[in-house]
Amino acid sequence: MPALTLTLSESDRAMLAGDQGEAAAMSMRVMTRAAAVMDAPHLIDVTSAHIDGCLYHGQTSLDFVERLVQGAGRVRVPTTLNVGSIDLMHPELFRGSDNLRSAGRQLMEAHLALGCEASFTCAPYQLKRRPRLGEQIAWAESNAIVFANSVLGARTNRYGDFIDLCAAITGRAPYAGLHVDENRYAQVVIELPQLTGLDRDLAFALIGLVVGARAGSRIPVLVGLPGDASEDELKALGAASASTGAVAMFHAVGVTPEAPTLSAALGGRSALQHVRITLSDLKDARRRLNRAEAGERVAAVSVGTPHFSPTEFDRLDALLALHADDLQSAFYVNTSRFVLWQLQQDGRLQRLQARGIRIVTDTCTYITPIIEQLEGVVMTNSGKMAYYAPSNIGVRLAFGGLAECVRSAVEGRVVLDE
Amino acid sequence: MSELLPGRTVESGTASGLPLRLAAPLSFWGGFDAENGLVIEQGHPDQGVSLQGRLLLMERAKGSSSSSSVLAEALRHGTGPCAMVMREADLIIALGAIVARELYGVVMPIVVVDADVWQQLCTVEGRLLVTALDDGSAWLSLPGPQVAL
Numbered sequence A: 001m002p003a004l005t006l007t008l009s010e011s012d013r014a015m016l017a018g019d020q021g022e023a024a025a026m027s028m029r030v031m032t033r034a035a036a037v038m039d040a041p042h043l044i045d046v047t048s049a050h051i052d053g054c055l056y057h058g059q060t061s062l063d064f065v066e067r068l069v070q071g072a073g074r075v076r077v078p079t080t081l082n083v084g085s086i087d088l089m090h091p092e093l094f095r096g097s098d099n100l101r102s103a104g105r106q107l108m109e110a111h112l113a114l115g116c117e118a119s120f121t122c123a124p125y126q127l128k129r130r131p132r133l134g135e136q137i138a139w140a141e142s143n144a145i146v147f148a149n150s151v152l153g154a155r156t157n158r159y160g161d162f163i164d165l166c167a168a169i170t171g172r173a174p175y176a177g178l179h180v181d182e183n184r185y186a187q188v189v190i191e192l193p194q195l196t197g198l199d200r201d202l203a204f205a206l207i208g209l210v211v212g213a214r215a216g217s218r219i220p221v222l223v224g225l226p227g228d229a230s231e232d233e234l235k236a237l238g239a240a241s242a243s244t245g246a247v248a249m250f251h252a253v254g255v256t257p258e259a260p261t262l263s264a265a266l267g268g269r270s271a272l273q274h275v276r277i278t279l280s281d282l283k284d285a286r287r288r289l290n291r292a293e294a295g296e297r298v299a300a301v302s303v304g305t306p307h308f309s310p311t312e313f314d315r316l317d318a319l320l321a322l323h324a325d326d327l328q329s330a331f332y333v334n335t336s337r338f339v340l341w342q343l344q345q346d347g348r349l350q351r352l353q354a355r356g357i358r359i360v361t362d363t364c365t366y367i368t369p370i371i372e373q374l375e376g377v378v379m380t381n382s383g384k385m386a387y388y389a390p391s392n393i394g395v396r397l398a399f400g401g402l403a404e405c406v407r408s409a410v411e412g413r414v415v416l417d418e
Numbered sequence B: 001m002s003e004l005l006p007g008r009t010v011e012s013g014t015a016s017g018l019p020l021r022l023a024a025p026l027s028f029w030g031g032f033d034a035e036n037g038l039v040i041e042q043g044h045p046d047q048g049v050s051l052q053g054r055l056l057l058m059e060r061a062k063g064s065s066s067s068s069s070v071l072a073e074a075l076r077h078g079t080g081p082c083a084m085v086m087r088e089a090d091l092i093i094a095l096g097a098i099v100a101r102e103l104y105g106v107v108m109p110i111v112v113v114d115a116d117v118w119q120q121l122c123t124v125e126g127r128l129l130v131t132a133l134d135d136g137s138a139w140l141s142l143p144g145p146q147v148a149l
Helices: A010-016 A022-039 A057-071 A098-113 A142-152 A165-170 A198-216 A231-244 A281-290 A310-321 A337-346 A348-354 A383-393 A400-412 B067-077 B091-104 B116-121
Strands: A043-045 A050-053 A079-080 A173-174 A188-191 A222-223 A271-276 A298-303 A330-335 A357-361 A377-380 A396-401 B004-012 B013-017 B018-023 B055-057 B083-086 B110-112 B128-130 B137-141
Touching: A010 A022, A022 A043, A022 A057, A022 A165, A022 A173, A022 B091, A050 A165, A057 A098, A057 A165, A057 B067, A057 B091, A079 A098, A079 A271, A165 A173, A188 A198, A188 A310, A198 A222, A198 A231, A198 A281, A198 A383, A198 A400, A231 A357, A231 A383, A281 A383, A281 A396, A310 A330, A310 A337, A310 A348, A310 A400, A337 A357, A337 B128, A348 A357, A377 A383, A377 A400, A383 A396, B004 B091, B004 B128, B013 B055, B013 B083, B067 B091, B067 B128, B083 B091, B091 B110, B110 B128
Parallel strands: A050 A079, A188 A222, A188 A271, A298 A330, A298 A377, A330 A357, A377 A396, B018 B055, B055 B083, B083 B110
Antiparallel strands: A043 A173, B004 B110, B004 B137, B013 B128, B128 B137
16 A cells, blocks of 8 residues: 555544544545555545445445444535435335345445435436536446536546445545546547437437447547537437446537537647547447347337436427327336426326336336346347346347337337338 | 565555466456356356455456445455455455455455566466555565565
C-alpha cells in the first residue's frame, strides 16, 4: 500500500481516528487504501453518491453493510440506491429462492438504515435532483457513471461495490481519474455513419455496443451523432458502451457538454486513434446479439434496461395505441418508483396496465428471476440487456427496436424489420 | 531463482503458494464460483481450474465492479487465491482484498511487478513466497533456507 504519497486533511485524519464513530473510521480506512491504489495525492469532497451494493452477491454484501449499521453509520451526502434483488413494491413478482428473497430484502433495508434514499434505480439521473456540470460525485453502476460523466458533465470514476458506500459515508473520494480535468479529454475519435433504415432507439444501442468494443477503457469522442439526440437515446448508447467495453465517459461533438467542438473534446491534443464505424458494423452488432429467427414464439418482451423514463413510456403508449389487439406475449417494463409514481399521477399507469403491461420497479428483469416463462425467446430493445441476459438469466434473446418489440408482443412472434 | 524479485505493494501481507498463471484476464463476477473456488467463465482458457490457495498470476483485471464482492466472498469461504501478482494495479480486485481484511481478518496480499519480473515468475516451478509491506515495498522469493527473512 504505497500510502506515502496520500495527504489527508485534518478532518480525514480525525475520521480515520474514530472521531465520527466506527462506521466512518472503517469507511475512511477503505477509502484511504483505495486512494493509495489509485495513486491519488489527496481526497476531495463529493456532493452525491449512488450505491450499487444492494444487489445480493453473497454473505459478504450483507456483512459489510451491517457492520456499517452497527457502527452507527450515516451517509454524509445525498445518496441514491441502485436496483436490488427484489421488487419491494411488487414482491409477488419474485421467482427466486426464499433465501435470496430474504437476504435481498435485508440488504436493501440495511442500506436504508444508513440514510440512503429508497430510489432503487439504475437511472438516478432520471430523479428530480441530479448533478450539474463540473460537480464532483461518487457514483457506481456502469450506465449511471457514463451518463453522469458524458451527458451531465458531472465527474465520477467507475466506482463499485464497497467504495461507493465508503464515499457516501465519508463524503470524500480519491482525487484521481475522471475527477481531474486533464483526464477527461477524448483519446479516440470515432466517426459514425448516417443512421438510415434503423429505428432510432435501436440505432443508439447499436452505436453503444460497437463504440464500447472499439474504445475499451479509453474515452471516445463521437463525430456524426445526430444533434437532436435525446437523453433516452444517449442513455441507451452509454449503457451499451459500458457493457461491451469499460467506457466511463464519451464525448459527442455538438451534443455532450464537454464537446462543443472536436478540438475541445480532445483538449487540443491529437487522438491516439481514429476509427470509422459503418452502417454494416451496426447491423452486424444486431445480428450477433439477436439469437432469434423471425416468426419464433416470444415468451416475453422486457424493456427498461436501464430503467424506462417518462418519455419512453410516452413512446410505448403511442406504439401500443397503433394496435387494438391484446398482447400475446408478457410485456415487462423496468422502471423506478419515482417514474411509476408519475405514471400513477397522470393516469398513464392504468392505461398501460389495461393493455397488459407489467411494471417492475426496484430491480431489473435481467439480473433477478422475474420473467415467468423462459421458454421461447425474450425480446428487448436494450443493448445492455441483450449483452448480459443470456448468461445472467439463461434466456435466448431477440433484439430489436421498441416498435419491433411492440409488434412482436401483439403477434406473439418475433417481428423484425429486416 | 535465488534472488528476491521486487514488486510494489497493492495490498500488504505475506503468503506462500503454488503459482497459477491465468492465460487470460478473469472477471470474478460471472466468471468465478466463490463457493467452490472454480473458474466458470464460459470459454475461458482456465475454465474449471481451482484458484483455492494458489498464488494467482493475473496480468490485468476485467469486467464488472461487482467482482470486488465475489472476490471478498471467496476469501470469506477460504476458496480464493492466497495472493495475487499483477502487471497493473486494479481497484476492483484490491477492494475485494481490502474488505475481506476489514470484515474477516483474511489477508490476501496483492503485488504489482514489472515486465521483467513477470517473465521470470512465469517460469518458476514450486512454491513462491510473497512479502508485501505497508511502506509499498514488496518481493517474491522461493521459500527456503537460502532466503533470510
